[in-house]
Amino acid sequence: MFQKLDDVVKKHEELNQLLMTEEVISNPTKLMEYNKALASINEIVEKYKEYQEIKGEYETLKEDLKSEKEHELKEMMLEEISELEEKIPHLEEELKILLLPKDPNDEKNVIVEIRAAAGGDEAALFAADVFRMYTRYAERSKYKVEIIDKNETGINGLKEITFLIKGNGAYSRLKYESGVHRVQRVPDTESSGRIHTSTITVAVLPELEDIAQVEINQSDLKIDTYRSSGAGGQHVNTTDSAVRITHKPTGIVVTSQDGRSQLKNKEAAMKVLASKLYEMELEAQRSSVESERKSQVGMGDRSEKIRTYNFPQGRITDHRIKLTLHKLETYLDGDLDEMIDALIAYNQAELLKNVGDEI
CATH class of the missing domain: 1.20.58 (Methane Monooxygenase Hydroxylase; Chain G, domain 1)
Structure with a gap:
């Protein structure tokens, strides 16, 4: 050392x-x-x-x-x-x-995708809660939030939303959020008081400052334009400014409709596509090295249930590090640092186990 x-x-x-x-x-x-x-x-x-x-x-x-x-x-x-x-x-x-080896992406901005999964309207409402949670965390951290694309429901919920969080070190703090987030609570529409369980998925990608870092063949892209729409399908504007890009080799589809022009939306969608392709390459590299895979705390695995938000008991539990916090209200208001610090400390300890002999 x-x-x-x-x-x-x-x-x-x-x-x-x-x-x-x-x-x-x-x-x-x-x-x-x-x-x-x-x-x-x-x-x-x-x-x-x-x-x-x-x-x-x-x-x-x-x-x-x-x-x-x-x-x-x-x-x-x-x-x-x-x-x-x-x-x-x-x-x-x-x-x-x-x-310890530094993650080269740690200082980057992040692209976050939240999607409602199991649970119908209740999952969409929880997706909106989690989006607000991350925006409040961004405010506390002096980060900026830019919405790239969103698909709302008619009950103030979100079927899905893609947004950018800009700030030095944003990825280093939020990269552990990828995975399935589960909520247990009594929905407003539940007259019998029965607790429902719903899930959403969160994906966190490092934003690429230069999309040229990823080789994208233009002939592999199918680009469609359409009219931006809001909740209930009402048209936001009368021009085809929204953009949908399909990457044919991988089947990845990205959309952007919150920019003011078709050009801005295309730029935003290409940035999301490049970040997704970049993440796929990183994941392939991680999977090929068993010791590195063991050092991760669920980063990038969107099928892994990482956290439960239990409303009746006012607690949040991260299943990867077996940590439970009894402060659900403040947590959902963006007070995430205690959990994030614990995840970072756990990951560092795992890395030290793997590289301890070398150091």
């Missing part, structure tokens, strides 16, 4: 020197590239320096203790040594986590 950390410090010094050269200063592309590389390792270098200072202080105190004669001073030194002995393992654990 310490050899790796020394290598990171060396790289940090080299990047700082390169950033002061005329060649880099006069080249905006290189300047941006090196600054980004520097920013990606700043936290590791700072934490390693903190570790070295504390470890140095610890070694000095142990050495001084050998020659100290005064009882009171020895007691104080022993107390400080004890405190540092507690700190050092925690810092070493933090350094191990910082050295």
Whole structure:
């Protein structure tokens, strides 16, 4: 581990020197590239320096203790040594986590798809609740939300909705949300008070800044235009501005109708298509490496039941990490950080098991 950390410090010094050269200063592309590389390792270098200072202080105190004669001073030194002995393992654990391989998509925006599944109108109403939950979380996190496409029901529900969440690190926080979300509650239309179980599916994709990252043959696309419509099929406008793109080799269909023009909707739909194809490739790579697959907490598997929202008991349970929170009301209002932090910590622990020997 310490050899790796020394290598990171060396790289940090080299990047700082390169950033002061005329060649880099006069080249905006290189300047941006090196600054980004520097920013990606700043936290590791700072934490390693903190570790070295504390470890140095610890070694000095142990050495001084050998020659100290005064009882009171020895007691104080022993107390400080004890405190540092507690700190050092925690810092070493933090350094191990910082050295874990980074997901290259973590800093990206995310495309989220929510679809009502089993449960009819109740599933559509829950889909609308979960969409609101993510928009409230985005507001709390200073992210922005842009709707790409939505299909509403006549009872304020959502059959499906696709939207973009824009913000630094959005994917790193929301990537664990992919899967089946289950709700248990008494629907407003249920006169007998019987609890119904309904499900929705959530898919979270990293947004590709450049769709050229994915090879898409135009001859593989079937592009249709149609009139945008709202709930109940009422026409929103009188032009064929909505766009539907079918990728014939995979059968993937994407639509966009919330943009102001056909061009904007086509751009948005192509971005969703590229992100889906990119995710398919990532999933194929993950599946081919068993150890990496074990380190995931259900990311990308849309058939996996990941979470239950139980209204009668006011609780949310994540089945992957066996965590239950009794704060359903605030959770649905976007207070997701406790659950997300727990999922990240679990995933890091699993990764450490797999790469611990290498580190």
